[in-house]
Amino acid sequence: MANKLNLLIMGPAGSGKGTQSEKIVEKFDVVHLSTGDMFRAAISNQTEAGKKASEFIDQGLLVPDEITIALVEERLMQADVQEKGYLLDGFPRTIGQAEALSQLLAKIQMPLNLIIDLKVDEKLLVERISGRRMCEVCGTIYHITYNPPAVSGVCDLDGGKLYQRSDDNEAGLKVRLAEYNKSTAPIIGYYGDSVEVIEVDASQTVDQVFASIDTKLESLLND
């Protein structure tokens, strides 16, 4: 039986990583480690790392590994990761990051026990990305058609204003998809048979996708 869930969720921009991560964290109480969220927080707090990262993010490019890995290392070393387990979302995105992650996880003795690979037709992604909105207070993700808030433009949870990410446009998405196919998708091959992978059809509704993930996580905890 796995007594902790040590998870990695993968998938291109718009596949639903952030949305599914919110649901996984809500039910299983693991630490959510999203490098995209960490960069957005660093940018809004105008830190040095945030200033450097925004030059890349706004063009849809990957932030250099040394900045990204340092951020992840700092977070993984915190005590709640040991207590709760973790969900990596948006990291690793390159083989170099995957290698660095292997070393960090060996150091904290918390190896990955599952990779959730969200598969979705690229044609769907443009529609999902162009309708995506986020709460400027808590970061909750909405979609103007598929997952709208009760009141247009306002977060259901805290009344925060919803905004569109600066990189959520068609040109940015093209660059991010190319980066994903070139640098990130090969990571599955890096792990080979050493970590279990479940592929989930992420073109389904949010609840259907979560139901598949939920069943798998319950069985990991109870096996």
Ligand code: AMP
């Ligand atoms: P996300 O919220 O995961 O879509 O990430 C938004 C943007 O942050 C990406 O398009 C990259 O520019 C940057 N980013 C997030 N995670 C990473 C990472 N692991 N390595 C490099 N850049 C990243």
